Amino acid sequence: MEMYRSHVMICRGTGCTSSNSEQIAKNFEEEIKKHGLEKEVVVERTGCFGLCALGPVVIIYPEASFYSMVKPEDVEEIVKEHLVKGRIVKRLLYAESVEENRLKALEEVDFFKKQVRVALRNCGIINPENIDEYIAFDGYKALEKVLTKMTPAEVIDTVKRSGLRGRGGAGFPTGMKWEFASKSVNDQKYVLCNADEGDPGAFMDRSVLEGDPHSILEAMTIAGYAIGASQGYIYCRAEYPIAVKRLGIAIGQARLYGLLGDNIMGTGFKFDIELRLGAGAFVCGEETALIASVEGQRGMPRPRPPFPANKGLFAKPTILNNVETYANIPVIFNKGPEWFASMGTEKSKGTKVFALGGKISNTGLVEIPMGTSLREVIYEIGGGCPNGKKFKAVQTGGPSGGCIPEEHLDSPIDYESLAALGSIIGSGGMIVMDEDNCMVDIARFFMDFIVDESCGKCTPCREGTKRMLEILERITEGKGEEGDLDKLESLAKNIKNAALCGLGQTAPNPVLSTIRYFRDEYEAHIKDKKCPAGVCKELLNYFIIADKCKGCGICAKNCPQQCISGQPKTPYTIDSSKCIKCGVCMQKCPFKAIIRK
Amino acid sequence: MSDAAMKENMEKLEDFIQKHKNQKGALIPILHEAQELFGYIPEEVQKRIAEVLHIPAAEIFGVATFYSRFTLTPRGKHTISVCLGTACYVKNSKGVLERLEEELNVKTGGTTADGKFTLEATRCLGCCGLAPVMMIGEDVYGKLVPDDIPDIVKKY
Incomplete structure (x- = not known):
């Protein structure tokens, strides 16, 4: 070089x-x-x-x-x-x-000080389109060790001892998953990688795929050796063109170097990887739906058992892990499972990548040891809410997660603690909301997402989420009724208990967590017909501040309802009974004399 | 699309189908290719895929309509995708979308009368640092406020 x-x-x-x-x-x-x-x-x-x-x-x-x-x-x-x-x-x-x-x-800068980059170790350091740079940073060293010095049982034992749990959301112990598949006897097995990162506001898998694609290939090959599979598939979102391109380049280079193919590193071990593109269906993040999609069908989940470890892709034993889970694997073999397990909490080992977004100063990707508090992430790394606004809640886990308010920010981030708060770690999206965000509207937003993305196979999810959305829409439109919250809670309970897959079972979480922590905001909408954050259009009224109004009449001229009246050079007034709340007057007023509350 | 272009695309797709027909789970890769070539998936294309892969046309229709990336109607010259992911949503991407509907006089999901723009809402483009974000074709516009819209649209 x-x-x-x-x-x-x-x-x-x-x-x-x-x-x-x-x-x-x-x-x-x-x-x-x-x-x-x-x-x-x-x-x-x-x-x-x-x-x-x-x-x-x-x-x-x-x-x-x-x-x-x-x-x-x-x-x-x-x-x-x-x-x-x-x-x-x-x-x-x-x-x-x-x-x-x-x-x-x-490392001294606030944003980086508390971070420990394991899954992101090579992101921003190497050129992802050059396999030599990956190799120079210990790339494929773990694979070499696994293929030449370890038995499949030892590989699985190492992963188990590291305490690594799935980073895609559910947090299932990775080593156990591999063990189930390895014990399943069959002539053909498969290794899948879930790169269909669908949670809105989560982009950590995208960054790993774009910044360090070889680490995924290396980890999948190790998994193949551990369970006895010769074929892997990466199921990647088509919305990630850069990731798709770099994965393609990486697979080509690995084949050229004999790191994928019939005789890897001359050991006789055979493994290859094919890339499959998703086509825009959130439910395909669920393992059985993803498998159906790779098979070329509609991406609909099916009941388990049989679990994919016994009967998965093309009815063969299959393991499916998320991108970030795989990104941890090579390091575990290079530095040892004890090193990995020394980070984190008792039940959640290692580090986790979060995508910080929303109303936060330092938007971006952060990787922290499990057990770090939410407050440290949001204030010390993220720099808090910009423009002096007051923090209201942090949403974790996307449409399957919940909103966590200020009083719980000192909780450690691990699988169990966030679950106790009514949320989940999920894939790692962390969206910060400030005083200008309406929590009822956020709940409606997520329910709208779920209704859109529900595959329609099981009734609780298909019909139940629709009914929940209708109630939430009514509330945000000022037509909420006494008893709506009880109805929402009882629907939520039934959907959680009866839905077929993870999407439906977790779909009510954003609603339940906002009712739990922001009940007063719901009640303000239902009883007082007011939106305290000033978001829900139908609940707002426009007013002209007399002191600021110069009486120019521009608002009256632009009002499509002609409900603004007054004499030139004296303050105008808005007739709220005729106002359709289009907001044109506020946009047009040159003196910022019109407010909405 | 002119007849000649249609024919040429059909031939290209035929090559692709022949190359991949024996691969396991070939249907979705083939639909991706068709969507890329034609900009949508015409009925005759679905029928042709059905013939070669020995899959009922109804099943192909089922798969094509399940995934939001595949469309059955032609699109406008430029597709505008406004991100309604959470990070963009909390930063008022809904206001951006509403302004576009107003400015282009089209509902979300529709195509303008002159066939120039198709307006879509999309879930997370993965560049939350630039929220709120929209894409027109391959061009990304970030940190938008509704008032930016008229000038941006004029460029196309």
């Missing part, structure tokens, strides 16, 4: 790519060439650094200068100043990373 004096790492994750990081990379290459530095400086396109809020991000090593919100036109200056003259361009540095004229190491 060539030696370079400087490495320019440019994030080509989805967030940064969307804000033009490819153009930035091209500009760097051009400018570097212009200055004749091609032999000294290399431009690397990497996976996600995690701090998506500040994208596009460029980090230049060895100084580790963290340039944030870089624009293509800034590149000329960075090359001229930093790479040619050795002067860091201070105005573009991430402000947090500078302290009294000293550049802090990335």
Whole structure:
């Protein structure tokens, strides 16, 4: 490999790519060439650094200068100043990373300080399209150890001892899953990877696939050896074009290097991986639905047992793990299961990646040891709610999870604690909401999602969620009735008990958790016909503040209902009985004299 | 789509079908290819797939209508997808969508009368750092407010 004096790492994750990081990379290459530095400086396109809020991000090593919100036109200056003259361009540095004229190491920055990057270890460090870089960072070393020095039983035992649990949501012990499949006798078995990351607000699997695709291939091959399978499938969302492309490249390179195929590393072990694309159905995150989809059918779940470990894909024994679960596997073999189990809590070992989003300053990906408190993640790493707004709740686990209020923020993050709060870890989406978000509207939003995505096979989920949505819609429209909350709770209980698959069984969680913690907000909607957060349109009224109104009449002219009246140069008034709450007057008022409450 | 283009796409699809027909679970990859080539999945294409794969056409219709990525009607020249994932939703992507409906005079899921735009709501594009986000074709627009919409739409 060539030696370079400087490495320019440019994030080509989805967030940064969307804000033009490819153009930035091209500009760097051009400018570097212009200055004749091609032999000294290399431009690397990497996976996600995690701090998506500040994208596009460029980090230049060895100084580790963290340039944030870089624009293509800034590149000329960075090359001229930093790479040619050795002067860091201070105005573009991430402000947090500078302290009294000293550049802090990335590990000292608040956002990174508490993080432990295991699943994300290579994201932002290596070029994901180059297998040599993965190998240079201990890639395929675990596979070599497994194939040459361990028996399948020892492999399963190692995974069991690590305490690793499924990162896709349910948290089932991974080693046990592998053991079931290994004991199932059959001529053909399969290894599946669930890369159909459907939870809105979760993008950790996407970042692993885009930033470190080989780690998934290596882990699946290890799983294949452990259970005695020769074929694997990755089921990836078609909405993730960059991930699909990089997986394709990675599979090609691995075959070329003899790390996939008929005789892996000359050991005679045979394993290959094929990529299958999802087609936009949330329910395909459920294992039996995903299997049906890979088989080419409608992605509908079926009752278990038989469990996939006995009868899965094409009716053969199958294991299915999530992307992040696989990403942990190679490290467990390289550093030992005891090392992995030393992190986390008694029942939840290791680390977990969360996608921080919503009303939070540092939107992005964070990986923390299990047991870290929600407060540390939201305030110390995430920087709290922006614009001085008050925190209201954090939603974890997507449509299967719940909303957790301020008073429980000191709870540790692990499978059991979040379940006790009425939520789940889920795949790791963490959406922060502030005082401007209406919790009834959020519950309605998730129920709308579920009604849309329910496959329709079982009645409790197909009909029950629809009835729940209707009640929630009525409440947000100001037509809520006494007794609605009881009806919601009883429907929720029945759906949870009777639905066929995980989607239905967890669908009522967002409603139940918001009723549990924000009952007063529901009651304000139902009894007082008011939306305290000012979100539910039908419950709001528009008012003109007399002091601010200059009497220009622009509002009256634009009102489609002609319900605003007044004399020029004196304050106007709105007739609420005729108002359709379209909000045009508020948009048009040049003096911000119209409010909604 | 002109007849010549239709014929050419049919041939391309035929090659793809022949190449993959013996693969296990080939139907969905073939539908992806058809959606990519035609922009939707025409009835005659469904019938042809049924013939080669020996799967009833009704079953193919069932699969094609189950997944939101497959459509049975032609789309507008540009597809506008507004993200209604949670992170975007809490940052008012609904306001962005409503403004687009108003500006283009089309309901979500519909295509404008001139065939220029299809407006869609989508669930999480995975770039929550830019919320609220929409895509027009391959172009991503982030950190939107409803008032940005008229200028953006004019570019197309």
